Amino acid sequence: METPEITITRTVHAQRQRVWDMFTQAEHIQHWWGPNGFTNSISEMDVRVGGVWRYVMHGPDGTNYTNWIRYAELEAPARMAYAHGGDDPEHAEFHAEVTLQDLGDSTTQVTLRLLLASAEQRAKLVEFGAVQGGEQTLARLDAYVSATPAAQRFAISHSLTAPMAQVWQAWSEPERFAQWWGPAGCALEVKKMDFRSGGETHYAMVWPGVPPMWGKFVYGEIVPQQSIEFINSFSNEAGDITRAPFFDDWPLRVFNTVTFSEHDGQTTISLRGGPIQSTEAERSRFAENFESMAQGFGGTFAQLEAYLLQKK
Template identity: 50%
Template sequence: MTESQNGTTMEEGKLVITRTLNAPRELVFKVWTEAEHLKQWWGPKGMNIEVKKFDLRPGGMFHYNMRTPDGHEMWGKFVYQEIVAPEKIVFTNSFSDPEGNTVRPEFSPVFPIEIMNVVTFTEQDGQTTLTLSGGPHNASAEEQEFFKSMFESMKQGFGGTFDQLEEYLAKV
């Protein structure tokens, strides 16, 4: 894997994104772990996020609705596996229905049902390096290949999401 200060790579079928943020680790961790902050920056640019449920603990869930300006809705969820404040968050991410049941996304019958994500936070000189590593969890070979084929799209999507995070951190 090659890493840059703000980079995106693939490693063993995982998307790895690194971003250095001009904010202390405790603040960056806080905006990842409190619903009122998370809804301000999570998701694709231009989407309005509504939090249906937020329970930050192993086995707990962040269940949310993303709405485009023209009213199209998509539901998603994180199911938390591990939280080590302020160092690490491990969660599965998936699309869901309004009740929180895991579903396949509308855009593909072979997108993996669950993506396992590990987010780490390290601080140096008042800046935080955030690293997100995510890949298919319990996925078929076809789902894993499709995930790899989405690399460029996901890179752009997470780039926009992390741009929003950076802008939000400058305001809080």
């Protein structure tokens, strides 16, 4: 008789603690949880035994699926067990556990087990596509967390004659951010700025005589006056992620980390970025354009410096 469970396993190219963080931090899990084409809106994520994660999963056809997860066991960074339900807040549809095995060499084996009430329930979930959905979910995790090869990561640094607090304000306050972000010669219109982990900035870069070019940030970890993580994408006016207007194979998502350091009245900002959830063609296209990116960011940071000098 077939065991009433579904087990999905994948080797993920990241250290175990990093993978654990992907499962337990809202600013990360929102980007990869669910099958291809699905997105998530998280209203609550309380990662502790007895705590609840509530979210709505948005299907590619526009259908919304209400979900909740209640954590039963947490053994960081190796294992978690939880109950999973939908519209009924008291009735669990199934129980599940995730185990993370350290394979060494910055790889982790992720095993997802759905523990079901009966063989009939298992058959229904398989028919619904639970196996393919789980495989796609773990593939999205791998694509999100896997490090982009060093040769395909962009890096640039710039020193500013301004104190850290002033530079941080320029990155974190919408009226200041609008004065300098973007290539030289463009004006920036900030439609929305929610500067917090899991928040978004949505903006338009505007040049005379041409349609605006929309973009967005989705923030990851933010450490005040130390670092900002954000995923940068092109978008449309509604905030949906779109392809870049200049290359069909430009990455849809670029994960960036900006760090800040202050010494003798100068603040140095260092930006590193690389594609995530990307194809090899997209990563190659990204790496081929480092020179133009250096020019673009150089112009952007020059605008920041000019803005800060005006504020003295």
